[in-house]
Amino acid sequence: MKPFAITLDPSTSLQNHTGSWRMQRPVFRRLISPCNKACPAGENIQAWLALAEERKFFEAWQEIVKNNPFPACMGRACYHFCEKACNRAVFDETVAIHCVERFLGDKAIQEGWAYPAPPQRADAQKVLVIGAGPSGLSAAYHLALKGHHVTVLERQAEAGGMMRYGIPSYRLEKETLRAEIERLLRLGVTLQLNTDVTDLASARQGFAACYLALGAWKPRQLKDVQGPDVMTALDLLKEAQHASPLSGCVAVYGGGNTAFDAARTAKRLGAARVVIVYRNTAEHFSAHAEEIALAQQENIEMLPLRVIRRFSEKTLELDVMLPEKEGTLSPSGKTEKLAVTRLILAIGQEVETTLFKDLSHVTHAPDGTVSVDRHFATSEPGLFAGGDMIPSSRTITEAIGHGKNAAAAIDAYLSDSPLPTPDKIATATYDKLNTHYYEHAQKSEEQRSNAKTFHEVFKTFSEQEAVYEARRCFSCGNCFMCDTCYGVCPDNAICKHRTSNTPGNGLAFNYDYCKGCGLCARECPCGHIQMEQEEK
């Protein structure tokens, strides 16, 4: 018999499903981090930083090479678009992503890590790649990873394209490049050096598809400026370490990255004074800001708003320009003279068009850049093109991205299947973060040598520096398992399941009790939780 006045058995509140109060529900949703969105090679930077911060360096490296076969080179030579987009820059300083990538790339070379083994495919096909630059090698790599048989033809004596012949060794040492290319060739890619293709039709025979990655190697010239003291930036950069020394004052004409590379190289070759002559104002330099800053630190002089009128007898005659409204320039009428021992032209490069002169339906611009569709296909069936020879920003990173995406398009073309359309994922912008949970932490600076030699200026991060820097990552839009949502739910409506690699990394909402207050979404540091309206 029940005691007096007790009519109901005691029970637990768990039978009271407060989830019925809910008007909106939280969901775990991965967002794309701004760095990933900005990467022209399509790297999942947030994912490999998350592995690196746990000291899982091999797994981190594997994550990089899903998209980019050259972490060691790109950690050095990429202009890190990722860091310009990094949310942490708003908070304190950007994460030094390229330094972590370089550390992982170097570690892979030291440890002899190999790419994943390509699958054996019954329907494997033969694909030809012309040009062993970043774009061609990237396409070859991704096609080989898909199980195809790839042959790469290269005109030069060594592979690497602009990575080999355009980027000075103080930015990217040749040994690193060689190591990464050798590793790529071990996938079974055939590379034929010193092979100048002159007849595209016969070269393509026996191949089911062809990827053109010729680059842009034809330097623009100035009509009336010629002579033994004039050379192109590309000629200077090609074999800079073995070039004859320079002396006196050297002028470089142009304002792009190539001009700055040439200027710093000239300094290293012994020029007492190097002047960058540029037609527009300094704000219009198309070179990347860090290149400009490094050149200034190496005492490279800048002479903006000057146009070359004449060059003879080692004297450069310059028209002084005046900036007008709307960015136009007009001659001021004034001229200046500059005594120089050498004039280096860095006013852009064009694409050589001789190879596709017979393919009249393959259209190209006056500068030779070839028109392709969004799958990198030219109007000739089975002929694809990418890298510097199509309209682009002409960076190695974008070229690697072209190679990757073209490989996917070629694979789809070969198997006659449609290309999967990528999911549209929202970007984890700064306003989606709750930065209360992050601590201010100073960025690690790269150690630097001030010697003006062809040895690399920057040193690779130590393991400790790399781990520290990886941990500065906010993990924008992607759960980093901080358990904050689990902790701040007033209704204990988040459970831990031990399944990882799902959104939420093993946490799950218990909608029986979730009242939809939104605290978890508001408090999530990285913006991984969104509130969605419940259906009526």
Place this chain on the structure above:
Amino acid sequence: MHKEFYPKGVKTVGNRLRDPTFHTVQAQENRPNALTSGHRACQGCGEALGARYVIDAAVRATEGKVVVVNATGCLEVFSSQSPESAWQVPWVHSLFGNAAAVATGVAAAMRAKGTPDIRVVAQGGDGGTTDIGFGALSGMFERADDVLYVCYDNEAYMNTGVQRSSATPPAARTATTPVAGQAPGNVFGTGKSVPKLALAHGIAYVATASIAFLHDLEAKVFRAMSFHGARYLHVHVPCPLGWGTQPEDTLVHARNAVYSGMFPLFEGEYGHVTRAFHIENPIPVEMYLKGQRRFAHLFGKDGPNAERIQALQAIADAHIATFGLVAPQGDHA
């Protein structure tokens, strides 16, 4: 050292990069969940969160040997609607004003039974603590009974319809301090600070805590349970219903209360303040007040009421000065 190596995850509930000994109780998969799901607290309730934080830590600190005594109030109402209980610890409720006295009795009973290792935690809201139960509480303090008394301060009587308590801040609108007349809201110069009064009793341990600073809160519960005798913990818990705030913003307001100096976090032992939680750059009180409907009259259509906001700023500034909340350069808590 930890700041250098854990730039994210010092303030988070857990951190996969750190040794589990650094994790909070709340990050643990097997946390006690002393207050379990299905309770009827409002969406985004700060008190429900605070009660679970405190009692879970007390359960850990006592290895499960704890009895909880509850005063009447929101917490009791939403957690124990007969016949259901959301409590997964031994829990007793008697009256609004006598929680401290009941806790004294439970502690005496444990001594009499020969199980003094079973510890007692009493808890109530600001109404049951600073107003109605204050006599019983003062008695428990002066007798140095072996009880930790926890007050969850949401700054008014919420479950009865948001009436003013002696913990309601000046200018706050409540049902009994309406927005009317020359000085709308609660009257300046009224109310009391029970943490300071507890300190004045010279009891073993006194602390204030906030649900927005979980590591600090849990450390204070563990510290409190390491003492015997009377102890007092005063936890700031925003109330979306009574304050007129969005449920998802509960912790934002809790943080702003601390960062502005309006709710100072400090610890004291035997009558003396021993430590203050340092805030590096105090935010203006205005940032805390905005977004709360109870203070909306300070930001009326004629523009902010500078004089009254300044009077509230003066209260925060006095807290900062009294407790030394802003550390000298290079010495942050």
